Amino acid sequence: MARLAREFFARDTLTVARDLLGRVLVRLLDGQRLSGRIVEVEAYIGEDDLASHARCGRTERNAAMFGPPGHAYVYFIYGVHHCLNLVTEREGFPAAVLLRALQPLEGIERMRTLRGGLPDHQLTSGPGRLCQALALDRQFDRADLCAPDSLLFVEEGRPVDDANVVVGPRIGVRGDLAAISAPWRFLVRVNGENARPSQSARR
DNA sequence: GGATCGATCGGCT
DNA sequence: GCCGATCGATCCG
Numbered sequence: 001m002a003r004l005a006r007e008f009f010a011r012d013t014l015t016v017a018r019d020l021l022g023r024v025l026v027r028l029l030d031g032q033r034l035s036g037r038i039v040e041v042e043a044y045i046g047e048d049d050l051a052s053h054a055r056c057g058r059t060e061r062n063a064a065m066f067g068p069p070g071h072a073y074v075y076f077i078y079g080v081h082h083c084l085n086l087v088t089e090r091e092g093f094p095a096a097v098l099l100r101a102l103q104p105l106e107g108i109e110r111m112r113t114l115r116g117g118l119p120d121h122q123l124t125s126g127p128g129r130l131c132q133a134l135a136l137d138r139q140f141d142r143a144d145l146c147a148p149d150s151l152l153f154v155e156e157g158r159p160v161d162d163a164n165v166v167v168g169p170r171i172g173v174r175g176d177l178a179a180i181s182a183p184w185r186f187l188v189r190v191n192g193e194n195a196r197p198s199q200s201a202r203r
Numbered sequence: 204g205g206a207t208c209g210a211t212c213g214g215c216t
Numbered sequence: 217g218c219c220g221a222t223c224g225a226t227c228c229g
Contacts, residue, residue, distance in 0.1 A: 042221070044221070051221065052221080053220095053221075055216095056215080056216060059214075059215075060214085061213085061214060061215090075221085076212070076213070076214095077212090077213095077220060077221070077222065078210075078211070078212080078219090078220060078222055078223080079210065079211030079212030079213075079220095080210065080211060080212075080222070080223070081222050081223070083221065083222080085221090098221060100221090118224090122223095122224090126222070126223070127221070127222070128222050128223060129222090129223075170221075171221075171222095172220090172221050172222075173221070
């Protein structure tokens with residue numbers, strides 16, 4: 001299966017976010033493939049997006065968002081969790097897509113171990129959960145997903161048609177009305193489930 | 204099913 | 217010193 005090239009990420013962030021649904025995120029861990037189908041994402045676009053970490057300008061922490069497309073932006077939050085973003089658009093413009101949920105495909109046993117034996121439906125359904133399931137931490141911040149020897153990349157998978165995509169406001173965003181109401185969350189409807197445009201991305 | 208709360212680190216309005 | 221692009225436990229119904 002072919003890997004997504006840099007041109008895929010070097011587009012409008014909403015286009016990339018929508019197009020990432022159905023693609024396959026692959027993590028090579030000790031030579032083993034851990035992978036999952038991308039089923040929920042959110043876009044964070046520019047310094048004017050008051051929900052984005054880039055809203056206060058460039059810092060050491062968010063530098064990856066300002067970097068070239070096709071790289072990872074991994075941050076540590078609440079003293080507990082890591083979250084994975086894929087950087088989009090052009091270098092110098094801070095934008096990225098947060099991966100919020102995967103459908104596990106390969107290496108599920110290993111993911112169960114990494115997740116501490118929690119129920120399977122909680123393996124990769126959440127930005128913090130999927131990072132733990134794939135053993136992703138800040139070592140992957142600024143990693144190039146398009147480098148030939150990368151341990152993290154995205155494969156073409158099977159794109160999702162519009163009939164199976166739900167769009168809605170982003171989760172966990174507070175404060176600014178424009179940021180709260182922007183319909184920049186995309187998720188795949190799976191067997192009629194997961195079709196909740198606003199609250200409770202869980203389960 | 205839903206609401207609430209504590210954990211616990213690092214970066215900074 | 218404060219608080220976050222979250223999670224999981226716990227309580228309530």
